[in-house]
Amino acid sequence: MNETGHLIHKYLRSSKKFPHIWCAGCGIGIFMQALLRVIDQLGYSKDDIVLVSGIGCSGRLPVYVDFNTLHTTHGRALTFATGIKLAKPRLKVITVMGDGDAVAIGGNHLIHTARRNVEIASFVINNHVYGMTGGQCSPTTPYRARTTSSPYGNLEPDFDICRLTEAAGAAFIARSTVYHTHLLDQLIGKALKKKGFAMVEVVSQCVTYSGHWLGLRSPVEMMNWQRDNAIPVEKARGLGETELKGKIVTGVLVDREIPTYHEEYKKLLSVKV
Amino acid sequence: MRKVTQKLVLLQGNEACVKGAIMAGCRFFAGYPITPATEVMEIMAQELPKAGGVFIQMEDEIASLGAVIGASLAGTKSMTATSGPGFSLMQENIGFACMAEVPCVIVDVMRAGPSTGLPTQPSQSDVMQARWGTHGDHPIIALAPSSVYEFLELTIQAFNLSERYRTPVIVLVDEVVAHMREGVVLPAKKDIEVEERPQPTVPPEWFIPYGDPGTGVPPMPPFGEGYRYHVTGLYHDVRGYPTTRQDEVEPLIRRLFSKISKDFNRLQWFDSFYTEDARITVIAYGCVARAALRAVKEAREKELKVGLIKLKLLWPFMRRTITEVLENSQKVLVPEMNIGQISREVKRVNQGRCEVVTINKVNGTLIAPREILKTLEEMYP
Numbered sequence: 312m313n314e315t316g317h318l319i320h321k322y323l324r325s326s327k328k329f330p331h332i333w334c335a336g337c338g339i340g341i342f343m344q345a346l347l348r349v350i351d352q353l354g355y356s357k358d359d360i361v362l363v364s365g366i367g368c369s370g371r372l373p374v375y376v377d378f379n380t381l382h383t384t385h386g387r388a389l390t391f392a393t394g395i396k397l398a399k400p401r402l403k404v405i406t407v408m409g410d411g412d413a414v415a416i417g418g419n420h421l422i423h424t425a426r427r428n429v430e431i432a433s434f435v436i437n438n439h440v441y442g443m444t445g446g447q448c449s450p451t452t453p454y455r456a457r458t459t460s461s462p463y464g465n466l467e468p469d470f471d472i473c474r475l476t477e478a479a480g481a482a483f484i485a486r487s488t489v490y491h492t493h494l495l496d497q498l499i500g501k502a503l504k505k506k507g508f509a510m511v512e513v514v515s516q517c518v519t520y521s522g523h524w525l526g527l528r529s530p531v532e533m534m535n536w537q538r539d540n541a542i543p544v545e546k547a548r549g550l551g552e553t554e555l556k557g558k559i560v561t562g563v564l565v566d567r568e569i570p571t572y573h574e575e576y577k578k579l580l581s582v583k584v
Numbered sequence: 585m586r587k588v589t590q591k592l593v594l595l596q597g598n599e600a601c602v603k604g605a606i607m608a609g610c611r612f613f614a615g616y617p618i619t620p621a622t623e624v625m626e627i628m629a630q631e632l633p634k635a636g637g638v639f640i641q642m643e644d645e646i647a648s649l650g651a652v653i654g655a656s657l658a659g660t661k662s663m664t665a666t667s668g669p670g671f672s673l674m675q676e677n678i679g680f681a682c683m684a685e686v687p688c689v690i691v692d693v694m695r696a697g698p699s700t701g702l703p704t705q706p707s708q709s710d711v712m713q714a715r716w717g718t719h720g721d722h723p724i725i726a727l728a729p730s731s732v733y734e735f736l737e738l739t740i741q742a743f744n745l746s747e748r749y750r751t752p753v754i755v756l757v758d759e760v761v762a763h764m765r766e767g768v769v770l771p772a773k774k775d776i777e778v779e780e781r782p783q784p785t786v787p788p789e790w791f792i793p794y795g796d797p798g799t800g801v802p803p804m805p806p807f808g809e810g811y812r813y814h815v816t817g818l819y820h821d822v823r824g825y826p827t828t829r830q831d832e833v834e835p836l837i838r839r840l841f842s843k844i845s846k847d848f849n850r851l852q853w854f855d856s857f858y859t860e861d862a863r864i865t866v867i868a869y870g871c872v873a874r875a876a877l878r879a880v881k882e883a884r885e886k887e888l889k890v891g892l893i894k895l896k897l898l899w900p901f902m903r904r905t906i907t908e909v910l911e912n913s914q915k916v917l918v919p920e921m922n923i924g925q926i927s928r929e930v931k932r933v934n935q936g937r938c939e940v941v942t943i944n945k946v947n948g949t950l951i952a953p954r955e956i957l958k959t960l961e962e963m964y965p
Contacts, residue, residue, distance in 0.1 A: 328825065361808070379808060380812075381657065382816035382817065387650045390648075390650025390654070391654035393640070394654025398638060399659065399808055576633075579633050
């Protein structure tokens with residue numbers, strides 16, 4: 312059996328009615344395959360993985376895969392994940408969110424879960440738009456971009472998710488695109504193994520609603536754009552702000568050792584009160 | 585010398601709530617500070633580590649209930665406590681817990697609303713929010729203690745009902761009962777009945793997560809024990825997968841209601857006082873029931889035939905009990921610290937059968953026994 316066949320048969324739910332909801336050319340499927348590939352390589356038991364999502368196109372990911380899966384309310388994936396992790400620390404808790412999910416409605420939860428350093432591997436699939444509801448602008452939509460809710464151009468500057476979580480104190484922060492699948496695999500692996508809160512921004516494309524503001528019309532053009540505009544962080548460190556404008560800095564941006572909430576709580580339990 | 589087997593302790597209502605929760609097996613609390621519920625969180629922060637449980641202060645009430653639901657899915661009995669404004673924020677995830685059938689307990693210490701309202705003063709104005717606060721048709725269970733001991737007792741019962749029916753249960757308590765201190769005889773462990781959520785009796789490959797086993801309540805294995813299944817707030821089929829099929833959507837919502845409504849006759853929780861020959865019956869709950877009992881006793885001294893039904897369960901509304909009251913009384917009096925939330929239900933059940941009088945006090949102060957007594961005298965047939 313080839314690798315994809317192996318992943319499909321081992322991890323996709325045979326009892327789930329397919330097809331999935333994603334458009335042809337969407338990046339979420341690429342991410343899902345990468346996630347399954349890395350989970351398989353690392354040898355986790357399916358029983359030990361809890362996959363939690365919020366609302367939106369990315370929110371539908373858990374239903375297709377054979378883990379303990381939870382599709383929560385919009386923006387709240389990290390709060391449910393926090394409860395699961397603290398109640399049963401031996402479980403590997405993973406969250407998948409979109410950009411609107413993670414940094415608009417769920418922004419507060421993202422910064423506080425990062426600050427608290429709950430051991431969760433979180434993945435933010437950033438396609439710069441609200442896809443499921445029909446292409447409205449999100450906090451990561453570029454300035455001036457025309458969307459269905461910014462018909463005259465987006466008036467707001469966009470969020471840098473990695474810098475936000477860095478300031479909030481996350482233990483591990485990285486960025487890849489769905490084009491750079493080898494890098495994506497490496498970063499997913501590092502995030503899964505990290506003792507502490509890990510956030511990986513996965514720059515993706517919404518083939519139906521984003522990219523047109525850059526004149527990109529097809530999934531291939533959008534992925535080529537990711538290829539041409541990504542700069543490894545090692546290289547980016549020597550460049551100035553103007554040279555980095557519009558570029559996607561990829562790789563491990565932050566990796567630091569901080570005690571997790573659970574470790575701190577365990578210490579509390581060992582103190583005689 | 586008499587052997588002391590049970591200890592009398594002086595407890596605040598919020599403290600009694602924590603004791604009840606821990607007795608019921610609660611081992612996870614997530615919350616956010618809010619007057620007048622904060623003591624529940626503070627005491628949980630002190631007591632849960634000692635009991636081997638987990639306490640966490642979250643960034644808001646939305647996150648608090650999210651964490652509570654997550655912990656419950658992992659198999660831990662979990663709760664949170666809040667007041668009106670925080671209760672409003674929790675409505676989103678209360679709906680999730682109804683839909684996904686995740687047991688959890690939410691204590692709402694009522695203060696006067698709307699909005700920030702009267703943070704330090706009592707009220708009973710969240711009765712309808714508890715019933716209909718989250719969007720969509722859904723069943724809900726809400727309990728209303730009227731003493732410190734009852735707060736302990738009903739918190740245990742809240743966990744039991746929540747586990748039995750796999751549904752969020754709300755303890756609707758007012759600021760008076762939450763902050764009052766009373767002597768309480770703590771129940772011995774052997775005297776407490778503690779229920780656990782139903783567990784599957786079949787191996788994982790045979791397990792249908794949202795199938796009806798006949799009781800209306802599907803078994804709920806915790807995450808991480810080999811039963812891998814999907815949990816969602818979307819309408820789902822018996823396997824838990826999202827669906828829009830009409831033949832799957834309607835049976836789900838019907839089952840969510842019927843799993844509780846089939847037990848309506850069992851869910852009649854009240855205390856009655858002097859009701860046998862009562863011409864007027866007072867229907868009250870929470871701190872108002874205390875004033876009502878005093879008023880009824882004083883009225884009896886004046887040889888007025890009046891009685892009291894003290895509601896301990898507000899939702900589902902005890903139609904059977906109230907119907908009996910309405911059939912056996914000439915008039916009923918419903919005093920409440922709101923604009924008329926339970927009296928509205930009483931009138932709905934009454935359908936013109938007998939005269940329903942209300943006292944609605946909404947100035948942040950208690951309804952005094954003399955106010956109830958005065959009304960009883962005025963309306964006495």
